Amino acid sequence: MRVLLINQVFYPDVAATAQHGHDLARDLVRHGHEVTAIASRSIYGRKGAALASHEVVDGIEIHRVGRSLFGKAGIAARIADFVLFYLAALTKALFLPRHDVVICFTTPPFIAAVGPILRFFKKTRFVYWVMDLYPDLPIACGVMKPKSLASRFFESVNRRCLRSADADVVLGRCMADLVRSKGVPEDRIRMIGVWSDQEEVKPIPRAENQYRSQWDVGDRVLVMYSGNFGIGHDVATFLDAARRLREDDRVRFAFVGGGKKKEEVESFVRDHGLESTCILAPYQPRENLDELLSAADLHLVSLLEGVEGIMVPCKLFGILAAGRPALYIGSEKSEISRVVVENDCGASVR
Structure with missing residues (x-):
């Protein structure tokens, strides 16, 4: 099976979603699958393009696109960086050979919108790995108003992504309840908790x-x-x-x-x-x-x-x-x- 992962951060970044994506990709390769990842050329939160645009690591073909122009300079600047990554990642995904399944993460928010597009044009099955929920998070933290036009728009985008996925992978029972409340059918929700490699992390006196x-x-x-x-x-x-x-x-x-x-x-x-x-x-x-x-x-x-x-x-x-x-x-x-x-x-x- 040919698998495509899309997330802004990936190896060698140390952000949590980068590590879990790398873990998943390595395990898929070990089981005989062909794995490709699309990520950013920038280390998360930093300006510039520090990483190679293409390399193969642990049998994973990594394509890195775009770059962060602003780092974490502010909300508007981060949105601009996100938009640039959306466009670059979508373009790269469309021009790569067809994959059997695409797994979209949540960095940046709504990158999962690429999934339905690939399914429409390339008949690729779409898995949404829900690490965080947006705009739920900024609303809960008081950054966005629940009834604002922006909140309602982004909520509709996320609900469409969740409902259009062939499977929505959630991290816990509380997250499953929330995703279910957004109208996602029960048979599409898969609860897979995050993990730690006991060969990698072990007690040290x-x-x-x-x-x-x-x-x-x-x-x-x-x-x-x-x-x-x-x-x-x-x-x-x-x-x-x-x-x-x-x-x-x-x-x-x-x-x-x-x-x-x-x-x-x-x-x-x-x-x-x-x-x-x-x-x-x-x-x-x-x-x-x-x-x-x-x-x-x-x-x-x-x-x-x-x-x-x-x-x-x-x-x-x-x-x-x-x-x-x-x-x-x-x-x-x-x-x-x-x-x-x-x-x-x-x-x-x-």
């Missing part, structure tokens, strides 16, 4: 951990938030916890990764003089993931109230593979809360 040594953590309790600091995540709660525990030398916090709210985290740490108790670090290389996740004694996972079902943080499963507990902050209706409680692998609070 504290005494042997390079991050604990590098950050001079010693025997203190290290509480970590690692990954995307996005608009749907609650950062205020754990920042307040770091402030309240600033005088307790037994505890250290580590905030590792990037995203829209990372600057808020950095400003809070700086403004409250928490540099001695809070470690700030960018995204770390994927090959260091087990070392990074094993460094913490407790991991933080969070969602704002009302975002459950719209997104499902994938970081939990890497945390569990590293043998560490998770503290989830958010609604008990979230898939993450349910997994934590049902499997007794941490705690869920709101």
